[in-house]
Amino acid sequence: MIFSVCRGWVALRGADGMLVAAARRGVVLSCVTLAARKGLWVLDDSRPHLAAPPRSGHASAARGVIHWNTPTFPRDPDSCEDSLENALVILARCQPYESALATWESAFRQRLVDPAELERAPLPPIARRLVEEARPFADSGTETIFLTRLAWLDLAITPQVWILGHRVDFLIGERLIVQVDGGHHVGAQRSSDIAHDALLTLHGYHVIRIGYDQLMNQWLWVQRTILAAIGQRLHRAA
Known part of the structure; x- marks a missing residue:
């Protein structure tokens, strides 16, 4: 009609x-x-x-x-x-x-x-x-925002790196990994993430895992945490 x-x-x-x-x-x-x-x-x-x-x-x-x-x-x-x-x-x-x-x-x-x-x-x-x-190969909006907010940092920040069989969100330097969790990180996905975090730790990596709300609304805490890790040289290979 x-x-x-x-x-x-x-x-x-x-x-x-x-x-x-x-x-x-x-x-x-x-x-x-x-x-x-x-x-x-x-x-x-x-x-x-x-x-x-x-x-x-x-x-x-x-x-x-x-x-x-x-x-x-x-x-x-x-x-x-x-x-x-x-x-x-x-x-x-x-x-x-x-x-x-x-x-x-x-x-x-x-x-x-x-x-x-x-x-x-x-x-x-x-x-x-x-x-x-703008980069045509950016994987997500959270990736763009994270990289933009740390653009001043004089360190290599590489998104979407495959390490030990899984892709990580960001690799800072040689050993510091930052993972940004979305709403889908529950159940089997969460269990897989925890297992991979443990594997990364056993191989000498340091993992900081943050949530979407922390990225968008608690950035000062996120930045302080990352800078504290860098200050302790956790981004450097031994």
Whole structure:
């Protein structure tokens, strides 16, 4: 069954509610909202982020974060979703740098955007920095954030290293391993992690295991712990 959404728009019963609401308000889904809908890593998408043309007063009634902007790439007038390229440019100015970098790297890793196209576009300075620094082979958003926060440290930090039959999240120097646990580290996965930690210890490695909440919300403790280990030269081979 079809119903009228607004002038020029109709929808089927059961249509995506966010798209219907966007059509009614004359906005498009963009920024972190669109990134999350495309399966990219985002830090927070609790409120809808929308984009609208400058001086589009009727969009002010929309609920959520509204980005009034002139798009870098022309918007399809028949779509209620922004292009992912436009969403990334908006996100670059909306989100903290490390979070934006994680989302951009997620888009590059999944090959959902072409970095070369973005490089040729007239990007604002913060987006230009992101397209230059984003790595297409980053494994996850937590990896990006961890590496960004320790970029000042004058030590080799290597992500996703295979050691003794398993992949570890980070190897600092030669012997210090940092593992970041997510919600899936339970049951059989947890038992496997504990067994591998023991094997690493028996072979002379030192393991620091932290949780997602500690990485995101208790960073000072995480950094102090890592620096204490480095101060004791636990990152060095004997």
